Amino acid sequence: MAQKSLAMRRKRRDFWMGLAFAFPFIAGFLFLTVIPFFQSLYFSFTEYDIFTEAKWVGLDNYTRIFQDENFYKALSNTFFMAFIAVPVSITVSLLIALLLNMKVKGIAFYRTVYYLPTVIPGVASSLLWLWILNPEMGILNTALRAVGLPDPAWLSDPAFTKPSLIIMGLFGTGGGALIYLAALQGIPREFYEAASIDGANAWHKFKCIVLPALSPVTLFQLIMGLIGAFQIFTEAFILSQDNLGGPDQSMLFYAVYLYNEAFVNLNMGYASALAWVLFVIVMLITLVIFKSSLRWVYYGGE
Amino acid sequence: MKRLLALMTTVCLVAVAGLSGCSPSEGTGGGKRTEIDFWYTWMGDGSTSMKKLIDEFNRSQDEVYVNGLAQGDLRKQMTAIVGGNPPDLASLPDEINLASWADKGAMMPLDAYIKKDGYDMEDYLPAARDAVTYEGKTYGLPLGMNTWMLYYNKDLLKKAGFDRPPETIQELKKYEAKLSEEKNGRITRLGLWPGQIPHVWMQSFEGRLWDPEAKKVTPLDPGFKSAVELTSSVWQKHGPEKIDRLLAGNGNYGSPQNPFATGKYAMTLDGEWLAPILGKNAPKLNYDVAPLPYDENHPEAKNAGYINVNLLYIPKKADEPEAAWKFMSWLAKKEQMVKFDKALGNLPPRKSAMDDPAFKDVPKFDRFLKYANSEKMEPLPSLPFMEKYMQEIHKQNDQINRGKVPVEKGLKDVETKIQPLVEKTMK
Numbered sequence: 001m002a003q004k005s006l007a008m009r010r011k012r013r014d015f016w017m018g019l020a021f022a023f024p025f026i027a028g029f030l031f032l033t034v035i036p037f038f039q040s041l042y043f044s045f046t047e048y049d050i051f052t053e054a055k056w057v058g059l060d061n062y063t064r065i066f067q068d069e070n071f072y073k074a075l076s077n078t079f080f081m082a083f084i085a086v087p088v089s090i091t092v093s094l095l096i097a098l099l100l101n102m103k104v105k106g107i108a109f110y111r112t113v114y115y116l117p118t119v120i121p122g123v124a125s126s127l128l129w130l131w132i133l134n135p136e137m138g139i140l141n142t143a144l145r146a147v148g149l150p151d152p153a154w155l156s157d158p159a160f161t162k163p164s165l166i167i168m169g170l171f172g173t174g175g176g177a178l179i180y181l182a183a184l185q186g187i188p189r190e191f192y193e194a195a196s197i198d199g200a201n202a203w204h205k206f207k208c209i210v211l212p213a214l215s216p217v218t219l220f221q222l223i224m225g226l227i228g229a230f231q232i233f234t235e236a237f238i239l240s241q242d243n244l245g246g247p248d249q250s251m252l253f254y255a256v257y258l259y260n261e262a263f264v265n266l267n268m269g270y271a272s273a274l275a276w277v278l279f280v281i282v283m284l285i286t287l288v289i290f291k292s293s294l295r296w297v298y299y300g301g302e
Numbered sequence: 303m304k305r306l307l308a309l310m311t312t313v314c315l316v317a318v319a320g321l322s323g324c325s326p327s328e329g330t331g332g333g334k335r336t337e338i339d340f341w342y343t344w345m346g347d348g349s350t351s352m353k354k355l356i357d358e359f360n361r362s363q364d365e366v367y368v369n370g371l372a373q374g375d376l377r378k379q380m381t382a383i384v385g386g387n388p389p390d391l392a393s394l395p396d397e398i399n400l401a402s403w404a405d406k407g408a409m410m411p412l413d414a415y416i417k418k419d420g421y422d423m424e425d426y427l428p429a430a431r432d433a434v435t436y437e438g439k440t441y442g443l444p445l446g447m448n449t450w451m452l453y454y455n456k457d458l459l460k461k462a463g464f465d466r467p468p469e470t471i472q473e474l475k476k477y478e479a480k481l482s483e484e485k486n487g488r489i490t491r492l493g494l495w496p497g498q499i500p501h502v503w504m505q506s507f508e509g510r511l512w513d514p515e516a517k518k519v520t521p522l523d524p525g526f527k528s529a530v531e532l533t534s535s536v537w538q539k540h541g542p543e544k545i546d547r548l549l550a551g552n553g554n555y556g557s558p559q560n561p562f563a564t565g566k567y568a569m570t571l572d573g574e575w576l577a578p579i580l581g582k583n584a585p586k587l588n589y590d591v592a593p594l595p596y597d598e599n600h601p602e603a604k605n606a607g608y609i610n611v612n613l614l615y616i617p618k619k620a621d622e623p624e625a626a627w628k629f630m631s632w633l634a635k636k637e638q639m640v641k642f643d644k645a646l647g648n649l650p651p652r653k654s655a656m657d658d659p660a661f662k663d664v665p666k667f668d669r670f671l672k673y674a675n676s677e678k679m680e681p682l683p684s685l686p687f688m689e690k691y692m693q694e695i696h697k698q699n700d701q702i703n704r705g706k707v708p709v710e711k712g713l714k715d716v717e718t719k720i721q722p723l724v725e726k727t728m729k
Contacts, residue, residue: 050381134551135551137551153551155550157546248700249697264689266380
C-alpha cells in the first residue's frame with residue numbers, strides 16, 4: 001500500500017515538474033498564439049482603434065472587405081505571386097537540384113555556393129537587389145544593355161515590380177533545391193537500372209521515376225511556398241519604400257495592406273477581418289491541393 | 303529537484319532585481335527627484351543633440367531627472383499608451399497623427415500648464431501653433447519646423463537664358479518646358495521635379511483641403527485641383543514610363559549623386575534639410591532657393607507656402623505630467639530649440655529664434671527663415687483622419703500621374719471615400 005502511494009506521489013511530482021519545465025512554452029503558446037488567435041476573431045466583428053473600447057459591429061467589416069478595391073488589388077497581386085512565383089521557384093529549385101546531383105569534381109563546393117544566398121536575411125538581400133536592379137547603374141541592366149536587350153525600369157515600373165520580386169526570390173531557391181537534392185539521393189539506383197534494361201532514355205527516366213519519386217517533396221514545397229507567398233511582406237515593404245504598395249499599387253500585397261490598415265490607420269477590427277479572410281482562403285487552397293494530391297503524389301510505402 | 307526549483311526562482315529574482323536596480327534617482331541636492339521617461343523619435347545627429355540637451359537639463363536642476371530613449375517606432379509609443387504604461391513625454395516626427403491621437407484621448411491637452419506658467423505661445427509662428435491645435439486645444443509643443451522651397455540650378459537657368467527664378471506658376475511652366483531635355487527616348491534632364499505631395503503646392507493657388515464651416519473635405523477645391531494638375535503635368539508630358547525610369551535611376555538622396563546636385567533636375571521642390579546636405583556633398587553646385595511660385599490669378603498667394611512641425615507631447619496616463627511639462631517647456635525655449643534645430647537641420651518655429659546668429663552658417667537658412675516667417679504659411683488641417691486622407695490622395699495622385707484616372711474622377715473618389723470618416727469621427 002505504502003509502496004504504491006509512494007510510486008504515485010513520485011509520478012505526480014514528475015508530472016508537475018514536467019509541467020513546470022514546459023511552462024515557458026505553454027505560456028508563450030497560450031498568450032502569444034492561441035489567445036490572440038481567438039481575440040482577432042472577436043475583433044474582426046468590432047470596430048477597434050486600440051485607444052478606445054472595441055465596438056461590436058457584426059458583419060460590417062466583412063461586407064466592407066468585399067467592396068474594398070484595395071482588397072481586390074492586394075488579393076490579385078498576392079495571387080500573382082502565389083500562382084506564378086511559386087511554380088517558377090519550384091521548377092528552378094528542381095533544376096538546380098538535378099544539376100547538383102551530378103557526379104562532377106568539387107560538387108560539394110557547388111552545393112555550398114547555391115545554398116549560400118538562403119542564409120542572407122531578407123532585409124539585407126532586398127537592399128542588395130535594390131542595387132542590382134537599379135535601371136541606370138545596376139549590374140543586371142548593364143548586362144542587358146551590353147547584349148542589346150531592352151532594359152526595363154524594374155522596381156519602378158508597375159509592370160515589372162512583381163517579376164523583379166520573382167527574380168529576387170530565385171536567389172533564395174537554394175533551400176528548396178537542398179530538399180529536392182536529399183530526395184533525389186533517396187531514389188534507389190535499381191529503378192534506373194531496371195528502366196535502362198527496358199530501354200528508357202533520360203527523359204523517360206526523369207518523367208517516370210524522378211518526378212513521381214519526388215512528388216511528396218513537391219507537395220511539401222508547393223504548400224510551404226503558397227503559404228509563404230500569401231504572407232509576402234518584407235521585400236515589398238522595403239522595396240516599395242512606402243506602405244502603400246509602390247508604383248500603381250503593384251506591390252500592395254495582402255500582408256502589406258493588412259499591416260497598413262492595422263498599424264497605420266488603426267483599423268484593428270478591419271485588419272482582423274482581413275486576416276481571417278486570408279486564413280480561409282489559404283485553408284481552402286491547401287485543402288484543394290491536398291485533395292488533388294491523392295492523384296499525383298506517390299508515396300513509396302504504398 | 304526542489305533545490306533546482308529554488309535555484310531557478312533565485313535566478314529569476316536576481317534578474318528582476320538587476321533590471322530595476324539601475325535607476326539614478328538620487329538628486330544632487332539630496333531631495334527627492336522626480337524621474338521621467340522620454341521617448342524621442344530622432345535618430346543620428348538629432349539623437350546625439352537631444353542626448354546632450356537632456357544631460358544639460360539633468361545637470362541644471364535637481365527636481366526632475368530625465369531618462370531619454372531614442373525610440374523611432376511609433377507603433378511602440380502607441381502600444382505603450384494603450385497598455386496604460388506610456389512614457390511621461392514623447393515626440394512625434396510630424397503632426398499628421400496629432401488630431402487622430404488627441405481625438406482618441408491618447409494625448410494630454412497642455413492648455414492648463416501653458417496658462418499656469420504663462421508660457422509664451424505667442425512667440426510661436428501661427429502656422430506652427432495651428433499644427434499642434436485640435437478643436438481649440440493645444441496638444442503639443444513644436445520643436446522643429448519644415449518648409450519647402452523651389453531649389454534652382456543657377457548655371458542651368460542661365461544657360462537657358464533665365465537670370466532669376468520663376469515668380470509665378472505661369473513662369474515656372476515656361477522655365478520647365480525650356481529646361482527639360484530628352485535624348486533617345488530617355489529623360490536626360492528634368493526641368494522641374496514637382497515632388498510626390500501635391501498639397502505642398504496648394505497654397506500657390508489658394509487651395510484648401512478642408513472646409514471647417516461645412517465640415518466637408520474638399521479634394522475637389524479648384525486650388526488643390528490645380529496643384530494636382532501642376533504635378534501631374536510633368537508626368538503627362540514625359541510619360542510615366544520615362545519618369546519611372548528616371549526616378550529609379552536616381553542616386554541616393556543624401557549622397558553626391560542626388561539628382562539636383564548632379565544637374566539631372568534643373569529645379570526641384572524640396573525642404574530646408576536639403577541645403578546642408580548639398581553644402582556637404584556638392585560644395586561647388588551653383589544654386590539658390592526661392593519661394594514657391596504663385597498663380598498669376600491669385601496674387602495674394604505670393605510668398606504663401608506650407609509648413610509642418612515635429613512636436614513633443616505628454617501621453618494620457620503619464621505618471622508625471624507636471625515634471626514632463628517642466629522639461630518640455632524648457633526644451634522648447636528659444637536657446638535649446640536653436641541648438642537642437644541646428645543639429646537636426648530643421649527650422650525653429652519661434653519668431654524670436656528666426657534671426658538667431660546660430661543659423662548664419664547653415665546654407666540658405668536665411669532664405670528659408672524669411673520665407674517661413676511669412677504670414678501666409680499654413681499647415682495641413684488638423685483632422686483625426688488625416689493619415690487616411692493623405693493615403694487616399696497619394697493613391698489617386700499616382701493614378702492621375704499615370705493617366706489611368708482623370709483628375710476630376712480621382713479627386714471625387716477621394717471625397718467619396720473620406721467624407722464618411724468626417725461623420726464617423728467628428729460629431
